[in-house]
Amino acid sequence: MAARSSSGDASAVNLMQTLFPGARLIVAANRAPYRRATGLHGEPRWERPAGGLTAALDPLMQRFGGVWVAAQAGAEQELAVPPEDPRYQVEVLGIAPEVYRAYYSGYCNAGLWPLCHNLVERAHFRPSDWIAYRQVNRLFAERIAQVANADDIVFLHDYQLAMVPGYLRGLGHTGPIAHFWHIPWPPTVVLRLLPERRLILQGLLEADWLGFQTEDSVDAFVSAARKELGARILREADGIRLLYQGRVTRLAAVPISIDAARVEEIARAPLTEDRIVKLRSRLGLQDSALLLGVDRLDYTKGIPARLDGFSRLLVRYPSLHGKVQFLQIGVPTRTEIQDYRRLASAVRRRVQDINRRHGRPGWRPVRLVERNLRLDQLVALYRLADVAVVSSLYDGLNLVAKEYVAARVDGGGALCLSETAGAYQELRDAFPLSPLSPERVAEGLARALFSSSEERERRMKALRAAVARNTIDTWLSRVLQGLRSAAPQLSGENATPV
Ligand code: G6P
Numbered sequence: 001m002a003a004r005s006s007s008g009d010a011s012a013v014n015l016m017q018t019l020f021p022g023a024r025l026i027v028a029a030n031r032a033p034y035r036r037a038t039g040l041h042g043e044p045r046w047e048r049p050a051g052g053l054t055a056a057l058d059p060l061m062q063r064f065g066g067v068w069v070a071a072q073a074g075a076e077q078e079l080a081v082p083p084e085d086p087r088y089q090v091e092v093l094g095i096a097p098e099v100y101r102a103y104y105s106g107y108c109n110a111g112l113w114p115l116c117h118n119l120v121e122r123a124h125f126r127p128s129d130w131i132a133y134r135q136v137n138r139l140f141a142e143r144i145a146q147v148a149n150a151d152d153i154v155f156l157h158d159y160q161l162a163m164v165p166g167y168l169r170g171l172g173h174t175g176p177i178a179h180f181w182h183i184p185w186p187p188t189v190v191l192r193l194l195p196e197r198r199l200i201l202q203g204l205l206e207a208d209w210l211g212f213q214t215e216d217s218v219d220a221f222v223s224a225a226r227k228e229l230g231a232r233i234l235r236e237a238d239g240i241r242l243l244y245q246g247r248v249t250r251l252a253a254v255p256i257s258i259d260a261a262r263v264e265e266i267a268r269a270p271l272t273e274d275r276i277v278k279l280r281s282r283l284g285l286q287d288s289a290l291l292l293g294v295d296r297l298d299y300t301k302g303i304p305a306r307l308d309g310f311s312r313l314l315v316r317y318p319s320l321h322g323k324v325q326f327l328q329i330g331v332p333t334r335t336e337i338q339d340y341r342r343l344a345s346a347v348r349r350r351v352q353d354i355n356r357r358h359g360r361p362g363w364r365p366v367r368l369v370e371r372n373l374r375l376d377q378l379v380a381l382y383r384l385a386d387v388a389v390v391s392s393l394y395d396g397l398n399l400v401a402k403e404y405v406a407a408r409v410d411g412g413g414a415l416c417l418s419e420t421a422g423a424y425q426e427l428r429d430a431f432p433l434s435p436l437s438p439e440r441v442a443e444g445l446a447r448a449l450f451s452s453s454e455e456r457e458r459r460m461k462a463l464r465a466a467v468a469r470n471t472i473d474t475w476l477s478r479v480l481q482g483l484r485s486a487a488p489q490l491s492g493e494n495a496t497p498v
Pocket residue numbers: 030031158159182183333334396
């Protein structure tokens with residue numbers, strides 16, 4: 001696989017210069033790309049999340065300048081980054097804690113998040129949370145309007161900021177706006193449970209370009225805009241546009257990706273080889289296979305059914321006893337929400353039950369590690385894992401699946417991937433998993449574990465080619481091209497209504 005780096009003279013950087021000369025990037029996302037934190041001994045230090053989004057946007061912002069607007073509960077922060085050689089500005093809006101709670105733990109994560117993942121019984125839409133959501137979105141829009149020129153690209157992210165495009169236009173901003181929706185867009189019958197759906201659709205349709213992870217999400221959005229707002233669909237050779245109240249918005253399915261070159265570089269580093277040797281001995285893997293799950297402890301990830309599936313596998317195949325281990329990395333997340341705390345307890349209970357039921361001296365079938373690991377630590381685990389298990393019930397994309405594939409520079413390993421994760425659309429050579437029932441999960445795991453080495457190699461080769469075709473740099477280039485062709489001056493007159 002010859003993945004291209006997102007740094008240096010990567011193509012998105014060149015495209016930005018050609019398509020938007022003189023523009024800066026004004027990014028808004030709930031989370032900041034850098035954080036000032038305090039070390040163990042009270043010393044100030046910087047944290048830099050290794051996420052795909054930061055990996056993609058940081059090089060462009062460093063080259064062309066710009067502002068990244070984020071939010072947090074408490075005090076406002078202004079940071080010039082990267083700390084060692086400041087090139088752009090991070091402005092973290094300080095939100096009153098009770099407002100932030102209603103916005104983040106309420107409307108965003110107890111409302112939109114479960115609804116968009118079709119887990120309707122978990123979704124709550126309280127009027128007071130909606131007020132806070134609008135308030136925070138308005139603050140984002142006001143700050144963006146202050147810092148953005150009409151030539152700059154405003155690039156908004158995800159379900160936390162659905163009202164920002166509309167508010168920005170209301171404030172008189174005329175420049176290009178792109179909004180990328182990272183999670184699934186739900187079918188219209190599900191969306192109708194959202195009391196404010198029309199306002200949210202209207203808000204989003206003030207953007208010039210709207211991106212989604214899958215064609216399913218684009219179709220669902222188009223259907224909702226048509227049925228709920230009466231928006232007109234314009235189909236053109238280069239994709240779909242929606243015409244609503246005189247504004248044309250271009251839609252695209254552009255699955256996000258990872259900095260594959262960076263993952264490969266780490267996977268080949270001598271330090272990783274050392275780590276692999278140490279981990280193999282520490283986990284006692286000389287004579288047994290490793291199954292690996294890496295997820296935030298989120299109920300959309302299907303972790304309980306996955307563990308139950310592993311338990312079934314052990315019941316069905318006694319020959320695997322002592323010969324296989326499951327390592328689940330569970331990153332704590334959104335712990336102020338009860339559903340998340342309950343999920344974490346349920347996962348812990350299952351791990352204990354499985355170990356009590358199947359374990360014996362010298363063999364612990366499941367280990368749960370509840371913390372965030374750095375990318376270099378994860379890559380060593382990816383290299384070690386015979387099977388990576390991604391069994392989300394529903395997932396916008398799932399970058400772990402892509403990271404695992406990119407890390408397998410040795411061509412080994414097997415990916416078991418839920419067919420309902422967005423990534424499955426690109427990674428169809430994975431071993432498919434049906435995530436809801438433990439019996440089906442057990443079947444999927446058995447299929448991967450007992451497959452021939454030829455089959456595993458063939459699948460991994462195809463998966464690696466798929467990841468190399470669409471890296472984070474490709475993703476960003478597509479966003480820039482999409483936004484350019486959706487320039488505000490386009491009236492849609494040449495398009496054919498259907
Ligand atoms: C998903 C969402 C992101 C979010 C991330 C972590 O990937 O699409 O918008 O930032 O989860 O969740 P958190 O609530 O910790 O930001």
